[in-house]
Amino acid sequence: MNALYLAWKYWTHYRFRSGTLTLCLALTFCAPLTLKWITSGFEKSLIRRAELTPMVLGSPGSSIDLTLHALYFQTQAPSEISYSEVDALESHQLGYSVPLFAKYQARGFPLVGTTLDYFSQRGLSITKGALFVTLGDCVIGAEVADELQLNVGDSLLATTENVFDIAGAYPLKMKIRGILSTSGGPDDRAVFADLKTTWILDGIGHGHQDLESSPVPENLTFSQSQTQIVANAALNQYTEITESNLDSFHFHGDMGDYPLTAVLIFPDNQKSRALLLGRYEGSETTQISICLEEVRGLLGMVFRAKQFFDLNHALFVGVSILFLTLTLALSWKLRQKEFDTLHQIGSPGSFVIKMLVAELVLLLIASAVLTALLSAALYGIASSLLKNSIF
Amino acid sequence: MKSKNTFSPYLHSLGVLVTATLLAGCGSDKNENSAGNISETSSTPSQSLELPIKILTVNYPLEFFASRIAGELADVSYPGTANSDPAYWTPSTEDAQQYQQADLVLLNGAGYAQWLDKFSLPRKNQLNTGAAFREQWIQETESVTHSHGPDGEHTHTGFATTLWLDPMQAIQQAGAIRSTLSRMLPESSRTFDQNHRELIEELNHLDSELGNLLAEQINEPWLASHPVYQYFGRRYELNLRSVHWEPGQELGSSDWEELDQILEEHPAKWMLWEGEPAETVASGLKDRGITPVVFEIISTQSDGKDYLESMWENFNRLQTSINKNKKSP
């Protein structure tokens, strides 16, 4: 205790000296630490999501694209598969599946068409409002709400992929029914709606604007006869589903033919997983990708690049530590007289060692705290910079 | 002098210690990645069901089947009102949310309950009780046509929906309910099996009685005031044709002309009605030698009668009418 007391007194008396040393150490460690923090956070969240989503069914092609699309809504939607694949999957009774149709966007955020099962499967909860109830409802991620300053009851315009696609469906004005709690994953930066709502964007389902019963402004009609009202292009720039027109919405064709971009598969157990893989092996119309394998493969490449940085940092840290050691050794040499005095007054031989160790511990603790603070600040800056580029 | 360098050897080792500690600190970065293996997480969220489980249905017959099979173990209900047809009923947002939160939602299949197209329900909680005999759903020939956009006119076709009016199909629907309940509450599967067996016996009995009653009517022309008896007609091999008349509704001359036209090639003696026809309509029919028979479709519960009671009442009315007809040909 007394050694620590003297160490503390020394430490606080020579504040500038101690502060400089602390800062040097902290600066040395914070860059590699932040990088490690970011990459391991990045890795953990990637791996965790991949672990929680064992398999993804999608169209044949790049399995990594399929995985990234289904898990992180990042890559362009791969070509589509039909909804009947979900029924086919479930007919095996080896687990259950959550269909995804994530082809469109809403103000720059991916619009994910799915079923309510998605939320229970991902453990996502609503912080405000409720989950989507009717066609045209949507639920937005916490960051979407934050960035676009949107609240429950506001509307959000979903757009089809190509602005210049004149023949494409109109944008859909969706009603925000709820806001998801922050989950720290890609769900924070996505907009969710019922599959059927996104199919409306795809032109599969539609409603009818009632031009007959409500008075029609003249500028809307192109020509009007006894039996027919032809509306001009100014009729509506977007589709909106309201309580009054909800009943008129309907879908054409067999639901089994409706498109999906991916299906998340949650097999009941390892055996079911193996059986499912077996059943889809050699399928020409679909593929199953094992998310963890895909993500591990991807991370493997990322981390080979990181090794180079690690080496660089290790050298840098090593040199800094040698400098620090030299500084401390010199300082201890200069304090020899002080140590002699302590000895002469009656301190045990080990006292000075204890005191120096205590000083070192103080230095390390202070540096660790400062490193943590600096790293947190750096991490904050880095993650806000990387937000849009990292999944 | 001896004392001069008392601390020098300590200083040296302390320096080494500092270097070692700090360098060890940076070295420990390695190999941590492999520790990132999270133990296998169960892919399905734990289904801890609270008894009685909550089951919502899209019509009354399913409510009846489910409550017969589940007994006290489930709280089964259909939230729609008795006076609106569940096929065209639209739930309120609150109702829809009740469906979302139910432990099990029983669907009829065959595109029944149009609101399902417009509302969101979790797939996991849904059971399409008619899915197992999807191949036998009857495609409706009549269709609604409208036009929009450059594609021109298009047609909505659908399936006949009153699956439960065929007791054999009702048995299949009940079977689907039983196996789902057993999967959800495996410890109670014996109860479900027992209840299911009793229900099936009663349905089989109803079916055989109906079969006996209608045995002589096979391929005979029958009429229906509405196209809702397709499965019933198919089960008992009636040659059934439908018009679109509402019970209680007065008819115009064009309607009668249409009927007379039909009767020329389809000389039916009975016409099935969902409810009592208007008196003028009933007498008009009788003038043409047609006996109107009320055969409730039971999509909602009426007057506190359960599905079987209503079916037996249907049976009795049919029997009375057929027997009367036999006596006075």
Added chain:
Amino acid sequence: MEIHIRNLEFSFSGSPSAGKREAISESTPFRLSIPKMELTSGSHHAWVGPSGSGKTTGLRLIAGILQPQTCDSLRIGSQELNQMPSRELRLFRAQRLGLVFQDFKLLEYLNVEENILLPTRLSKSKYSVSELRERVVHLLDRVGLKNKKHRPVTQLSQGEQQRVAICRALLLRPQLVLADEPTGNLDPTSKTRIMNLLRQECSEIKSTLLVVTHDHALLEGMDSVTDFSDFYAQRQEGKSI
């Protein structure tokens, strides 16, 4: 506490003053030889002699910081230092001795009070914390620094610093006070004041005082004075003593 020395010899290949960091001839070998010395308990003594005559070395031998090569007896009070293990020597130093140095040897990073209490941080003392605090106040009062208790020592004049050092030496009421050129760095007025103070305080706690000095003006009132040049011999080239 009396001091009793018989046939003590200490030789060193470097300077006798090396410990003081003020060596006059770093590389000169020397030999110190004290055939007999007796100092009675509670008396005040002075050792005089030119610089480098081995006075400091003598003090360090008595304090147990250095150990003689040969010695028949080096007894302080009832304890024979010559046969004491180093751990006990340290305890002896911490509990029975008070040391005053020419360069005060205060720790710059401690304030006046903390410096005085330093010995209690280095080894256990029999006094309670409140007793120690009272003692500090009493000592500071005696040396006229009561109102500077919390000052950093670097803000004190040299005379004041030496007074703080004296307080530190006397804190635990040592039975023997060894002062090595206590006035060496002070101006003439401070010199007398510090010397008187030291003697007064030692008298009050009845401890034996041994002062090393080469300032003859300070010898007044001392019970005995020993000239150290008698014990000291410098080895000249090839000439042994």
